[in-house]
Amino acid sequence: MTDMATVPQGRPARGISFERVRPFLGPGALVAMVVFFGSIYPDTFLTKTNLVENILQQVTALAIVAAVQTVVMVVGEFDLSVGGLAALAAGFAATILNTATIDGDPKQPGSLLLAVFLCVVVGLVGGAVCGTLVSYLGVLAFIATLAMNEVFKNFARFRVQGKPVYGLVQNNFVAVAQGKTWAVPNTIYISAAIALVVWFLLDRTTLGRKMYAVGGNIDAARYSGINVRFVKWAAFAICGVGAALGGLMQSAYNATANTTAPEPWMLKSIAAVFLGMALMRNGRPNLPGTILGVILFRTLENGLNKTDINNYVQDVINWGAVIVAVLPPAIARIRENR
Amino acid sequence: MCPALLPTAPPVVAVKGLTKRYGGVTVLDHVDLSVRWGEVRALLGENGAGKSTLIKVLSGVVRSDDGTVTLNGSDVEIHSAHAAQDLGIATLHQELAIVPGLSVAENIFLGQRKAQTFGVVRWGALRRGAELLLDSLGQSLDVRQDASLLSPVGKTMTAIARALSRDAKVLILDEPTAALTDQETAQLFAVMRRLKDRGVAIIYVSHRLEEVVQVCDTYTVLRNGQKVGEGDIADVTIPDLITTMAGRPVSTIFPAREGTHGGVLLRAVGLTGRRCRDVSFELREGEVLGIAGLAGSGRSEVVRLLAGAQHRRGGSIEVQGVDEASRAPVSIAGRHTIGRAQRRGITLVPQERRTDGLVPDTIERNINLTTLGRHTLGRVVMVPRRAREHAQQRHTDLAVRSRGIGQPVLRLSGGNQQKVVLAKFLALSPRILLLDEPTRGVDVGTKSEIYHLVRERAAQGAGVVVVSSELPELLGLCDRVLVMHEGRAVGTFDAATTTEDELLHACYGRTR
Structure with a gap:
């Protein structure tokens, strides 16, 4: 059987193929942006405060949410409820930790441990509800998570009577989030740790492999003996917990639980995953790509902020850049099929 | 059946020196091919030989790197699928491009500005046009019905009618009989003969060589992107063709049957589910059991039920050796999912x-x-x-x-x-291995390798069930063949002593 038609052992492709340059595009774009804005605004852009505090620190909560959004997108779905769930979970935690009731009467703050535990439970239950709707009851993720986002958000508003919850300044809650270790904000460590856990889950565990299989071809995954419904459900549950942790960290850093702060996360987290798909690993959602996407987006946003371009036009440029980034792989895919 | 071919007539379509590379891999290497007026030419080759790429070039899906295509004596450029259609080259792929939800008539005239007045469809004219086309093929379909509800052969006819409506001079059929029963295949061949009489040049791609010798006039064989043989079908035998395709003689496609079978591995009694009623059989260690039947007879459903891929409404499944220690048969009860079946040794x-x-x-x-x-x-x-x-x-x-x-x-x-x-x-090293059409769309050499693998597993003590639409495969590979008809098991045959004809009759629910 050895002399049968062998696959031609072809030479490597000539010229520069898109696949070859792809891994360098993201980091390259980041370096290019830093050099570009750095040379124009060396005093305001290229400072440690700006790069660490204004760029990295600012996206720590979003990075957590985008990381878990990656998990859901790996199984071929998406979760529009992350913002609402983050607000709800943070709101629950805050009402335990605050030093005054919603009505303004002074009160004894509750246990920090209880607050964090409750936050995680709310995230898990919220994510599990979305997962059950999508995976076990067959509701399309678009409408299921869109509606659940509104449910979560408005339930959170009801819980805090539509007001921000101030005064979360005890039990080291805020101190940890606002503190620094070795001159780097603690939130960056927390974010990085969560991102690392998600990376490990997706790339180094059997559950991660199953998730990629389910997202790649759900029928083939099922025939391979994978419990595809559970895998999908688990992705949403994990996403719920991550969203809750993101909300908790944001409210700790602001010393305020606010139902509007997590609102932009829904779209930005999904955009970050798409950026990561475009920049790395041949169009599959992946954690390093997502984190790179989050940082790229924020760097551009921050750099443009230094210019005197109109604020609205800045956002036109930001989101236009997202389109530019996802375009080449999309075109390459069409070409490939020619 | 050989029509009056004019050997001197210029070819309708001629390909010269066609070359295509993907990256550094040459998938077509200076291939020549020509088809004359009213000729059916078989395009043969193992998987990866370059047949699909050649078809894609002719149908405008990919562009060649080198070589020329001549239509009716003049060189043409086929830039796109649209251009191919305008030039009169129509391709029927394995998965037919039928738009579900549209009627047969609409599917036939898909994308054409026929029977329209200022963009408004004249339905009557559309239907009459469709009926006329189908009539010329000797077919009578209700052109108003949803095309996705047609039988596979109905869809094929719709696609052929669409090609005719575009005045196709060259028709490329890519594995057109893969989803068809024998009767439907005969129906297709009758239509192909009508097309020949109208002068359509046909390129016929199929792995089923029995059909090729039945319907084709000439052949071209590709191997590793190169043309390695061509000539008149009348001058060759099937083994010749296989040898040319594989580049070596395939002396034994089917491995020898092993004589000894052990104890009962699996006992199914009264299996009932979707498209499958009251099916009972036994499978022994070392045995290869075939399941035959027409499309829709429930042949696939039987193995899907066993594997937990489909809901079982009734009947029982007993498996030997799930409990390693006692070796007592275990009855499968409760939820039987694919994952659980695999853990029970059924794959x-x-x-x-x-x-x-x-x-x-x-x-x-x-x-x-x-x-x-x-x-x-x-x-x-x-x-x-x-x-x-x-x-x-x-x-x-x-x-x-x-x-x-x-x-x-x-x-x-x-x-x-x-x-x-x-x-x-x-x-998974399954003790019970269920294979549903394991060699569909696979070349002869690989088929033989798969057959040997199956026998090897059986020799190691596994029980194997093979579902197939190819009767020669079942008779060559299996020990026994169970025949399904309209959801019921209508008989079990000893493969060594049964003829294809007998099996076919059983598939149609007739007994002799």
Whole structure:
């Protein structure tokens, strides 16, 4: 059987193929942006405060949410409820930790441990509800998570009577989030740790492999003996917990639980995953790509902020850049099929 | 059946020196091919020989790097699928481009500005036009019905009518009989003869050589992107063609049957589910049991029920040896999912490798999908080295031809993809192996390798069930053949003493 038609052992492709340059595009774009804005605004852009505090620190909560959004997108779905769930979970935690009731009467703050535990439970239950709707009851993720986002958000508003919850300044809650270790904000460590856990889950565990299989071809995954419904459900549950942790960290850093702060996360987290798909690993959602996407987006946003371009036009440029980034792989895919 | 071909007539379509490279791989290497007026030319070759690429060039889906295409004596450029249609080249792919929800008539005139007045469709004219076209093919279909509800042959006829409506001079049929029953195949061949009489040049691609010698006039064989043979069908035999395709004589396609069968491994009594009623049979150790039947007879459903891929409404399944210690038969009760079936030693290799067998990832990740827990620490944390070694081993065992286990699986040819699917499921070492159409769209050489694998597993004590629409395959490979008809088992035949004709009659529910 050895002399049968062998696959031609072809030479490597000539010229520069898109696949070859792809891994360098993201980091390259980041370096290019830093050099570009750095040379124009060396005093305001290229400072440690700006790069660490204004760029990295600012996206720590979003990075957590985008990381878990990656998990859901790996199984071929998406979760529009992350913002609402983050607000709800943070709101629950805050009402335990605050030093005054919603009505303004002074009160004894509750246990920090209880607050964090409750936050995680709310995230898990919220994510599990979305997962059950999508995976076990067959509701399309678009409408299921869109509606659940509104449910979560408005339930959170009801819980805090539509007001921000101030005064979360005890039990080291805020101190940890606002503190620094070795001159780097603690939130960056927390974010990085969560991102690392998600990376490990997706790339180094059997559950991660199953998730990629389910997202790649759900029928083939099922025939391979994978419990595809559970895998999908688990992705949403994990996403719920991550969203809750993101909300908790944001409210700790602001010393305020606010139902509007997590609102932009829904779209930005999904955009970050798409950026990561475009920049790395041949169009599959992946954690390093997502984190790179989050940082790229924020760097551009921050750099443009230094210019005197109109604020609205800045956002036109930001989101236009997202389109530019996802375009080449999309075109390459069409070409490939020619 | 050989029509009056004019050997001197200029070809309708002629391809010269056609070359196509993907990256550094040459998939077509200076290929020549020509088809005359009213000629049916078989385009033959194993998977990966370059047939599909040649078809894609002719139908405008890919562009060649070198070579010329001549239509009716003049050189043409085929830039796009649209251009191919305008030039009169029509292609019927394996998966027919039928738009569900549109009527047969609408599907026939899809994308054409016929029977319209200022963009408004004149339905009556559209229907009459469609009926006229189908009539010229000797077909009577209700042109108002939803085309997706047609039988496979009905869809084929709709697609052929569409080609005629565009005045096609060259018709390319890519595995047109894959989904058809024998009767439907005969119907298609009758239509092909009508087309020949009208002067249509036909390029016919099929792995079924019995059909090729029946319907084609001439043949061209490709191997590794090169033309390695051509001539008149009348001058060759099927073994000749196989030898040319494979580049070596295929003396024994089917392995020898092993004589000894052990105890009963599986006993199904009164299995009932969708499209399957009251089916009972036994499977012994070392036995290969075939299941025959027409499309829709419930032949696939039987193995799907056993494998937990489909809900069982009634009947019982008893499996020997689930409980390793006692060796007592265990009755399967409660929820029987695919995962649980696999843990009970029952594994199904599903029918459609693209949709049900493969994930769009590397060969390695596909092979390892059923055995993830084995390459881990504590069943959770993957150990990449172990996973790689396992996949490499399976890859070598099944002689998958690729550039390495890191290659994307969807870049492989059909036969090699099927081997990857088999590697994935065989890694489970099933005691009961269920195969649904294991050689569909696979070349002769790979078919033979798959047959040997099946026999090897049986010799090791597994019980194998093979579902197939190809009767010669069932008779050559299996020990016994169970025949399904309209959801019921209508008989069991000893493969060694049964003829194809007898099986076919049983498939149609007739007894002799």
